[in-house]
Amino acid sequence: MxxxxxxxxxxxxxxxxxxxxxxxxxxxxxxxxxxxxxxxxxxxxxxxxxxxxxxxxxxxxxxxxxxxxxxxxxxxxxxxxxxxxxxxxxxxxxxxxxxxxxxxxxxxxxxxxxxxxxxxxxxxxxxxxxxxxxxxxxxxxxxxxxxxxxxxxxxxxxxxxxxxxxxxxxxxxxxxxxxxxxxxxxxxxxxxxxxxxxxxxxxxxxxxPGLGERLALAKRRDISGALVTSVLTVAGTFTVYTYLAAFMASVAGLGPQALAPVLLGFGMASAVGTQLSGSAADRWGARRIVVLGAGLTLLAYLAFVLSAALGPARAMPILLPAILLWGLASWGLIAAQQARLVALAPALAPVSLSMNASAIYLGSAMGAAAGALTIADGAVERLGWVAAGFGLAALLSVRLNGSSASGRARG
Known part of the structure; x- marks a missing residue:
């Protein structure tokens, strides 16, 4: 026409x-x-x-x-x-x-x-x-x-x-x-x-892309290393998040009525972290932001551990800010991970991002299962330690993957 x-x-x-x-x-x-x-x-x-x-x-x-x-x-x-x-x-x-x-x-x-x-x-x-x-x-x-x-x-x-x-x-x-x-x-x-x-x-x-193409991309060490970081990061998050109500009750004596406001604060911090990490990754590089996010997330988990050690009367001034830091850093890390994967294989970005989505949910399953085992052992307050273990492993995986990638680049 x-x-x-x-x-x-x-x-x-x-x-x-x-x-x-x-x-x-x-x-x-x-x-x-x-x-x-x-x-x-x-x-x-x-x-x-x-x-x-x-x-x-x-x-x-x-x-x-x-x-x-x-x-x-x-x-x-x-x-x-x-x-x-x-x-x-x-x-x-x-x-x-x-x-x-x-x-x-x-x-x-x-x-x-x-x-x-x-x-x-x-x-x-x-x-x-x-x-x-x-x-x-x-x-x-x-x-x-x-x-x-x-x-x-x-x-x-x-x-x-x-x-x-x-x-x-x-x-x-x-x-x-x-x-x-x-x-x-x-x-x-x-x-x-x-x-x-x-x-x-x-x-x-x-x-x-078929399953064969996805598996071929997963065999690349830089891609598989990044996916391992995603799994470990989300595993730490869901170790605590899945049982957050029980954790807050045990550590700080907070009842069910406190859960919705805490989740609102966590969600707002997560949204801010997602937005900040995207622009920061463009400016300073995705891997640096992933390292920073992993370090801050680990710091938040250690604050959870300290809160549990202090007892309910003194836990809240540490626990509540730590939850905000946790949301900001952990979700910001995931957003930076996406930018990192795209940078590693720009032509195959749709495939790597879909694999990262699977890695995120695999980490969620792993974290929820680890949290269940911890609670079944009667140790709700130890969820912070388990999450910190995942957080430390995630930080090490970024460092090790980065070092190996640099070595291959020099070679």
Whole structure:
């Protein structure tokens, strides 16, 4: 139509630009989906004591709900990406979000622990299918000129989930029971699904790297070393985060009513850390920021250890600032890790970032399992020591990987 009327070409271009803006606006439905996934994935840590009591299981067993979800996500995400590679992209997003809505509904209606565990496995597969597909869809829709803006539109949902969704979910769980939180997230997911079906344009499938290509990249020592750092970093985080309510009660005598404000502070610090680390990595180099983040995270864990040693009466002045430092440094480190992986293999960035996502959830599973073993031994206050062990290992992995990379570069 535009070519047939050259005189109206400028106006047509303006309409095309407006259509492009409208197309990015439609990504808000993917943002909502990411918000629902992030809220469900992180809020369960605050619900574990109530879950354990209601389902008549121990706190370590309740913590395995986090372990199972994370492990299923880590393994399932790359497998689902390959299995759905040939499908139209909007269909993949709709199926994944529909599965996520169903999983939340099943979790809310679960009669016992086994049913809730099965629902969380479905949630993990659905989330692991949705998030990579949403990022790929947004990047393709935005095009080279607006790719960063499109991707940030989707990831904003996860950031908002950490800041607002998790504390709100904990408050809803405390006021109306843990099942109400799953009903609420199911409603958010259903709303996202309707928007995806009604507002998102169809998008054909694109080129998708196979498992062989992913494994070949993982064999590179610099890439595998960076992924090990991600695993260890997140393992330390989830050792404490999964059982944060029990840890605060044991170390500082804080009751359930303090959890939501603490999680709000943690989420805000995490968001600030993510933003600062991105610009800092551009200015001073991603690896330096990863080292700094690992060091500050380890310092926060040592502050947890000190808090436990001081006793409840004197713990809070150290514990609460340490939680803020923990959120700032640990999430900032993860953001810098992404920049580091892109710099190591720019042409294969989509593959390395998807592998990093699996590494993050593998670390989450490892940390939740380590925390469960610690609590099962009756040593809630020792969670800081376990997290510090992971933090020290993460810091050493960065140093060792950097040294070997420098040696190969000189060679």
């Amino acid at each position: 535009t070519r047939a009327y050259p005189a109206g070409q400028a106006l047509a271009l303006d309409h095309g630009q407006a259509a492009g803006i409208d197309s990015l606006t439609s990504l808000v439905w993917l943002t909502l989906g990411a918000f629902a996934i992030g809220t469900e994935g992180f809020m369960i840590a605050g619900l574990l004591p109530a879950l354990a009591c209601d389902l008549d299981v121990g706190l370590p067993a309740a913590g395995h709900l986090v372990t199972a979800f994370s492990l299923t996500y880590a393994i399932g995400a790359p497998v689902m990406a390959v299995l759905t590679a040939g499908l139209e992209r909007r269909r993949v997003l709709a199926i994944a979000m529909g599965g996520f809505a169903l999983g939340n509904l099943l979790a809310a209606l679960a009669a016992g622990y086994a049913e809730l565990l099965a629902a969380r496995l479905l949630l993990a597969l659905s989330a692991g299918s949705f998030m990579p597909a949403a990022s790929g869809y947004a990047a393709a829709l935005g095009g080279p000129e607006r790719r960063g803006r499109a991707l940030s539109t989707v990831t904003t949902g996860l950031t908002l989930a950490i800041i607002l969704g998790v504390p709100l979910g904990v408050l809803v769980g405390q006021g109306f029971g843990w099942r109400a939180t799953f009903f609420g997230v199911a409603g958010l997911a259903a709303f996202s699904l309707l928007g995806i079906l009604a507002r998102l344009p169809r998008q054909p499938s694109g080129a998708m």
